[in-house]
Structure formats: structure tokens, C-alpha cells
Amino acid sequence: MKERYLPLAATVTVFVALFVTGGIFYKHFFSTLVLGHILADNAFIIIAAIGTTFVILSGGIDLSIGSMIGFVGVTMAHLDSLGWHPLASAVVLLAFGVLFGACQGFIIDFCGIQAFIVTLAGLFMLRGACFMVSLDSVPIRHPFVGVFADVSIPLPDGGFLASSAIVMLVVLVIAIVIAHFTRFGTNVYAIGGDRTSAILMGVPIRRTTVMIYALGGFYSALGGVIYALYTSSGYPLAGTGNELNAIAAVVLGGTLLTGGVGMVAGTLFGGMILGLIATLIIFNGSLNGAWIMIASGVLLFLFIVVQRSLVGSFNIRRSA
Amino acid sequence: MRALTGHRATWPLLALVVILIVDGIIAPGFFAIRIVEGRLFGTPIDILYRAMPIALIALGMAVVIGSKGIDLSVGSIVAVVGATIAWRIKAGDPHFVILLTALAVGILCGMWNGFLVAVLNIQPIIATLILMVSGRGIGLMINLIYGGTDPSFESPLLQGLSVGSIGYVPTRLILFAGLFVALWLLIRRTALGLFIESVGGNAAAANLAGINARLITFSVYVISGLCTAWAGIILTADVHTSDPVSVALFSELDAILAVVIGGGSLAGGRIYLGMTLLGALVIQTLATSILMSGLPPEYNLLVKAVVVLFVLLLQSNNARDAVFTLFRRRKG
DSSP states (O other): OOGGGHHHHHHHHHHHHHHHHHHHHSTTOSSHHHHHHHHHHTHHHHHHHHHHHHHHHTTOOOOOHHHHHHHHHHHHHHHHHTTOOHHHHHHHHHHHHHHHHHHHHHHHHHHOOOHHHHHHHHHHHHHHHHHHHOSSOEEOOOHHHHHHHHOEEEOGGGOEEEHHHHHHHHHHHHHHHHHHHSHHHHHHHHHHHOHHHHHHTTOOHHHHHHHHHHHHHHHHHHHHHHHHHHHTEEOTTTTTTHHHHHHHHHHHTTOOTTSSOOOHHHHHHHHHHHHHHHHHHHHHOSSOTHHHHHHHHHHHHHHHHHHHHHTOHHHHHHHO | OHHHHHSTTHHHHHHHHHHHHHHHHHSTTTTOOEEETTEEESHHHHHHHHHHHHHHHHHHHHHHHHTTOOOTTHHHHHHHHHHHHHHHHHHTOOHHHHHHHHHHHHHHHHHHHHIIIIISOOOHHHHHHHHHHHHHHHHHHHHHHTTSSOOOOOOHHHHHHHHOEETTEEHHHHHHHHHHHHHHHHHHSSTHHHHHHHHHHOHHHHHHTTOOHHHHHHHHHHHHHHHHHHHHHHHHHHHTSOOTTTTTTTHHHHHHHHHHHTTOOTTOSOOOHHHHHHHHHHHHHHHHHHHHTTOOTTHHHHHHHHHHHHHHHHHOHHHHHHHHHHHHHHHO
């Protein structure tokens, strides 16, 4: 097997191992029903994490995701109360996400300020904007929400793929195509792998950076739209801290935070592992919610250490 | 003029002065300090008072960032420290011992981070993400040890350190000053600061020059853990209870912000303790000003973001040049 597939293989192995373990301990756990629920429940975070994967692959970081999810959700709910069709407001908000991301990318590259700080300001700005739109939880009453919730693809053995999971899988495929089969994708890997070499090779740094963050903005806005439709409401505190879940999903998916190494497909499994842990602990029933945090942390730790000792990320860097 | 715009203290200081001037205009008596019930009282004192926890965390963060690292786990360390304090008080330990235990917990958390970064060579942002994700859970578990339904407590010693005052001055300001001076001496009057900055500038080169980069990296996280534990003691004693879920939420971001407003680069290699304190004061002054101006508190985050972006843009040569050219074109 090629070396660059090792982290992805490790992630998939961990996911399968966890899933089988759950199946051994709990009746009915190992089923397409549970799998479908994990996919649907975590669709919004995985969608956002897919966008983050591009940002992290380029050696950057985007902290504004959680606030973007909250802002998009609460704005959609507000527009709904004004009589907008959810699809119309979704289009407007996706455009907003692209624009906001592009602005962040432009400031990062033009002003030479670290991505961490610029997107941190983005986090504060969007969260502040959430509170200005509404301080309360707002329901989305449009009948489209019901239509959206009813769409599903049945899976064998009684499970089904909910609409949010379908959207997630579709945009995942698009992201894989962008990452591995377009010039833009190659440029992203080039910038993350070695920025100086990328400049020397003639990679258009500014255009690519702006596009990377615009893509990140698009995916996190889409995550917000899915979250709002899935919960059929908007809440100004929604998505708080989700940027770190998204980053954790990307890291669990085998992408290096230093950039240049990783695969978009890994993020799907990284996000599902996080969802699986939460599901396992809920299935147990006697465990406190605090265990979700601790277990996620322990798994993150184990995974990073195993990944490091098995593959040795520095070796991947060199050979990639 | 060039020297003035170039100096790193100019822009943050200017930001602080502008905010203060605006405050002076919108709130008459903003700068009045009087003595009430034997202690200093007034908005400037209040700003200092409230800025202390973040300033403490930011000092540790400045040292970590100087080594090209980052510590995302500070909020979680505060949560663990708070839970430990509440637990040991219920267990009936002498309060002085609890104080030491709390500091030890912070150091322990720092050692864990240091171990991951220095020994296992994990990137700092992920290494500290682990404790950040699980720390609040650990705090909740500690609360569960003694039943967990009522983590509130009374402690004359801890509350004396937090909300008490010595003479006219709040105790926490005096303690902060002491810690600041101690840290400054440690960083600037021993070789340690130089070592940290050289490791942050280029770890491989520092190693070749005979510096034990691993030990230095380890120590910065311990320093951060200690500073954060102190902030945790203040924050916990402030509210007389342990609240692992929401205590010091976003404090890691505020602390990093303070360092960056103070001119520290996340690329490492520089430690500015004084400037970091200035950064923390800018953040708190802003928060207080928004409250005093009568704007709804929900504007706090938005205004904070705008001011931060503004300060950052001023610090960026590229953006400054663009603005200057624009002005010149207008005039010409």
C-alpha cells in the first residue's frame, strides 16, 4: 500500500474497530440504522470539517466555522419568519459564506497576518452578529423543512440515509474531486507542503489562498444550513466550539496540521469516529456526558500517538 | 515618525489611548478614583481588576508562543483547577494546602502538555487540543467525586487572595505584580528567555548551539500551566463555586489575542511580557467600555472583532502602505 494511504487506513480501522466493539457490547448497535443516524447527526459537522480540510491542507486554520454555523442558522430562521423560502435564504447565506471566507483569505494573504488570528476575529464577529440577529431560539416553520426531513434513501437491514447525510455525501464527493483532480487542489497541497517552493513554481498564492478560505466559508455555511434544516430552528449559540470538533475530525482523519499531507475522505471517518464515541456513551446509558469529552480527548491522544509511531508523520512529509 | 510607527508599543498603546479618550467623552467621571470602605474604587481600577485573570493566562501564553508553541488548553486547566479546589474543600483539607494543590494541578497539566509537545513531538496546537477537549470533562468528573450537586464553597483564604485587598489595593493586583516581576526576572535576567526565544526562532539551530530544546519546550508549558492555575484560583474564588462547563470559556482565544495585540508573532522567537499585559488591558478596557457606553452586551464580540482587526491591520506593513498610498493619491 502506498505510504500516503496509511493514515487513512488507520482512521478507517479505528472506526471499524469502534463500531464492531459497540456491536459486541450492545444489542442492535452494529446495524445500518445506527450507522445512518451517526451520519445524519454529524452531517453538519462533517460538512464543515470537509471545508476545514482544505484550509488545513494548505497549512492554515479556520476558527470561524462554529460561529458561521450559528450565524447561518439564526439568520435562516429570522428570514423564515419574514416569509423567505428556506432554499432562497440558503442560497443567499451560502453566497455570504463564500464572500466572508474570501475576505478572510484576502486579509490573511495581503496583510500577512496569521490565519489563526484573522479567523479568530471572524469567530468573534460572526458570533456577535448572531446575537444581533436574535437572542432567542427561533423556529423555522416553513413546510419545506418537513419535506427535507422526509427525503431518505433506504439502506438494507432497516436503516436509512437521511437527507442531511445525502447532502453530506454529495459534497464530500465534490470535495474529493476538487482536491485530487483539479489544478486548484494540487495548488492547495503545494502551498501546504512547502510555501516557498510553491511560490517559486509559480503557484498563484493569493488567488489560491482566497479560494481556499472561500471554499471553507462555503462548506461551513452549508453546514449551518443543514444544521438549521435538521433541527428546524436557529439558535444564536448553535455551533459554539464546533470549530474545534471540526479540526479534531480533520486530525483524526489523518490530515497533518502542518499542511500538505492528508485526504478529504479521511475527514468523513474522523467525524464519524467522534459521532461514534458519543453514540457509544449514549448507548451505555449509565455514563455521564462528561465521558464524551474525556473519551474524545483520550481517543485523539491515542490516535495521534499511534499515527506518529506507526507512520511517523515526518517521514510522510518527506516522501509526499 | 518612521521610528514611531515602527516601534512595537506604538499601535497597541495608541489603541488603548483612543479607547480611553472615547470613554472619557461618553462617560464623565470615567477616570475618577476614590476610596470607598478602605479600598480604591473606580472604573480604571475595575478594568485592572477584571483584566487580571486573562492577563495572567496571557503571560504564560506569551512564553509558550515565544517558543513557537501555543496552549489551547488554558480554559480547561482553569476548569480542572476550579473543580479540584471545590473537591478538596469538601474533603476538608487546610486551605493553604488546597492553594498549593491547585497550583500543583496547573503544573501537572502543563507537564502533560509539555510531555506531548517536547517528548512525543506532537504539534503544540493538537497536543494542547487534547487537554482542551477532555479537560472540562475531567473537571465534571472531579465534581462528581463528592456527589457533584453542590460545588459551591466558602474559603476566607482563597477569597482573600481573589476579592480581598491589602491596604487600598486589591490583593490580586499585588499578587499579579509579584508574579509579573518574578516572570520578567526569570525571562529577562536569566538565560532562560534567550533560550526560549532561540528555540522559538529555530529549534534545530538552538539544539546545535547546545541548548536542550526539549527541556526548554517542556518548561514553557509548565510555566503556562502555573500562570493559568493562578488565574483559575482567582476565577474560582470569585464565584465561590466550580463550574467546569463554562468557566473561562474562550479564555484561550482572549489570551492569544492579548499576546498578538501586544505584537507577539505566532511564528515564535519573541516574548514581550509588558506588551502582553498591555494587550490584555486593551481587551478588558474595550469590554468595560462597551458596557459603559450603554450598547447592548451582545455588541461586545462584534466590536471586539472590529477593534482587533483594526489593530492588526495597523501592524501590517502591507495594509498600512496601501492606506498611505490611498491618502497620497487623494491629496495629489
